[in-house]
Amino acid sequence: MIVTRFAPSPTGYLHLGHAFAALTAARAGERFLLRIEDLDKERAREEFVTAIFEDLRWLGLTWEEPVMRQSLRAAAYDKALTRLEPFTYPCFCTRKEIAGEIARAGEAPHGQMGPDGPLYPGTCRHLSSAQREARIGAGDPFALRLDAAKAAAAAGPLSFSEDGHARAVDPLLFGDVVLARKGLPAAYHLAVVVDDAGQGVTLVTRGEDLLPATHAQRLLQQLLGYPAPAYAHHRLILDRDGRKFSKRDRAVTLRALRAEGLTPAGLEALF
Numbered sequence: 705m706i707v708t709r710f711a712p713s714p715t716g717y718l719h720l721g722h723a724f725a726a727l728t729a730a731r732a733g734e735r736f737l738l739r740i741e742d743l744d745k746e747r748a749r750e751e752f753v754t755a756i757f758e759d760l761r762w763l764g765l766t767w768e769e770p771v772m773r774q775s776l777r778a779a780a781y782d783k784a785l786t787r788l789e790p791f792t793y794p795c796f797c798t799r800k801e802i803a804g805e806i807a808r809a810g811e812a813p814h815g816q817m818g819p820d821g822p823l824y825p826g827t828c829r830h831l832s833s834a835q836r837e838a839r840i841g842a843g844d845p846f847a848l849r850l851d852a853a854k855a856a857a858a859a860g861p862l863s864f865s866e867d868g869h870a871r872a873v874d875p876l877l878f879g880d881v882v883l884a885r886k887g888l889p890a891a892y893h894l895a896v897v898v899d900d901a902g903q904g905v906t907l908v909t910r911g912e913d914l915l916p917a918t919h920a921q922r923l924l925q926q927l928l929g930y931p932a933p934a935y936a937h938h939r940l941i942l943d944r945d946g947r948k949f950s951k952r953d954r955a956v957t958l959r960a961l962r963a964e965g966l967t968p969a970g971l972e973a974l975f
Contacts, residue, residue, distance in 0.1 A: 705733075705734045705735060705906070706732065706733040706734050706735070706906055706907050707733055707734070707735045707737065707903070707904050707905050707906045707907065708729040708730065708732050708733030708735070708736055708737070708905065708906075708907050708908075708909055709729060709736070709737040709738065709739055709900070709903060709905050709908075710725060710726040710729045710730070710736070710737075710738055710739070710760075710767075711738075711739040711740075711741050711896070711899070712726075712740065712741065712756055713740075713741045713742065713744065713747075713748065714740055714741075714742050714748045714749060714750070714752035714753045714755075714756060715744060715747040715748055715749070715752065716752060716957075717752065717755050717759070717957040717958065717959050717960075718755070718756060718759045718760075718957065718958045718959075719949045719956045719957050719958065720941050720949055720956050720958075720961075720971070720974060720975075721911070721940065721941040721948060721949040722759075722958070723759075723763060723958055723971060724938070724941045724975055725909070725910065725911060725938070726760060726763065726765060727763060727765070727972070728909050728936075728938050729909040730765050730767075732907055732909050732936060733906075733907055735768060736765070736766070736767050736768070737767060737768055737772070737903050737905065738760070738767040738768075738771045738772070739771065739772040739773075739774070739899055739903065740753055740756070740771060740772070740773045740774065740775075741774050741895070742773055742774055742775045743774045743775060743888060743889070743890065743895060745775075745887070748775075755959060758959075759958040759959065759962075762958065762962060762968065763958075763968050763971075764968055772899060772902070772903055774890075774895055774899065777889075777890075777895070777898070777899065777902070778889040780898050780899075780902060781884065781889045781890035781894065781895065781898055782889065784890075784894060784897075784898045784928055785848065785883060785884060785890075785894070787927070787928055787929075788850070788883065788894075788924075788927055788928065790854075790858075791850055791851050791854050791855040791858065791927060792848045792849060792850055792851065792883060793828060793829055793831075793836070793848070793849055793851055794828065794836055794839075794840060794846040794847070794848060794849075795824075795827075795828040795829075795846055795847045795848070795849045795880075795882070796828055796839055796844050796845070796846045797824075797827055797828060801827075802824060802825070802827075805825050805827060806822045806825060816879075818877060818878050818879055818916075819877065819878065819916035819917075820878075823878070823879030823880075824849065824879050824880050826879075826880060828846075828849070829849070829851060829880060845885075845886050846885075846886075847882045847883075847884065847885035847886070847891075848882070848883045848884045848885070849880040849881065849882055849883065850880055850881050850883055850923075850924075851880060852875060852876050852878070852879055852880050852881070852923070853876065855875065855923055855927055856875035856876060856923065858927065859875060859923055859926040859927060860926075861873075862875065862922050862923065862926055863922075864918055864922045864932060864934075864935055865932070865934040865935065866918075866934075866935050866936070866937065867936060868934075873918075873919050873922045873923065874919050875919065875920070875922075875923040877916060877919040877920065878893070878916070878917075878919065878920045881893050881920055892917075893917065893920045893921055893924060894924060896917075896921060897921050897924045897925055897928065897930065898928075900930075900933060901925070901928070901930040901931070905933050906933050906934065907933055907934045907935070907936060908933050908934070908935050908936070909935075909936045909937075909938060910935075910937060910938070911937065911938060911939075911940050912937040912938065912939060912940060913940060913948070914937065915935075915937045918935055918937075941974075941975060943956070958971075
C-alpha cells in the first residue's frame with residue numbers, strides 16, 4: 705500500500721503551489737496523511753492551521769486522523785538524536801562567525817559548495833572533547849551538527865528510488881547539517897526523516913526544489929535504521945516571472961482565489 709503525505713508549515717495561507725503539491729500527494733497513494741510542521745514557534749500560528757484544513761477540504765481532500773504536529777514530537781526527535789550521538793558534535797559558531805570564516809577563506813574551494821551555498825567549514829568539528837565540555841559547562845549556546853564524513857563512512861554506499869530508478873546518494877552534498885539547536889528540538893532534515901518514518905510514509909512526493917535534500921535525508925534514514933521511502937519530485941508551479949509562489953503574495957492564496965469565485969476545477973486548470 706502506497707502511503708503519501710502533505711506537510712505544510714502554518715506560517716501563512718496556502719497558495720497555488722501548495723494546492724498542486726497536496727493534490728499530487730493525495731492522488732499518488734492509497735493512504736493520504738497530513739502533517740503540520742509547526743516547529744517555528746515565532747512564525748507558526750493556529751489561525752493558519754485552521755486555514756490549512758479549510759483549504760484542503762475545499763480542494764476535496766480528506767486525510768487520516770489524527771493529524772501529526774511536529775510541536776508534539778520532541779520526544780521522538782530526542783530519541784533519534786540519542787541514536788545519532790556517535791555522529792554528531794556541538795557547534796558553537798554563530799551565523800555571523802560562520803559567514804566571517806567563509807569570507808576570510810575567499811571563494812570556497814571545489815567540493816565546499818552545497819545546494820544552498822558555501823558549506824559549513826567544520827570549525828567546531830575539530831575541537832577536542834575537553835574544549836567542547838568546557839564550553840558547554842560555561843553555558844555557551846550550541847547547535848548539534850552531523851559529522852557528514854564520519855556518518856557517510858559508517859553508512860556506506862547509498863541510493864534512493866526516484867520514479868522506479870535508483871539514484872546514487874552524495875552524503876556530503878550538504879556537509880555537516882544542523883540537526884537541532886537551542887529552542888528547536890529538530891531542524892528540517894532530521895524532523896522530516898523522523899516524521900516520515902513515524903507516519904509510515906512509503907512515497908514522498910514534493911517539489912523538485914527539494915530533490916537535493918533527499919541526499920542528506922537518505923543518510924539519516926540509514927543511520928537511524930529507518931526504511932527508505934520512494935520519492936517523486938514534481939514540477940513547481942511558478943508565477944509569470946518564473947519564480948516560486950510565496951506566502952507573502954496574498955493574491956495567489958487559495959483563500960483569496962476562493963473569495964474571487966474560483967472553483968476547485970477552475971484552480972486545476974491553472975496548473
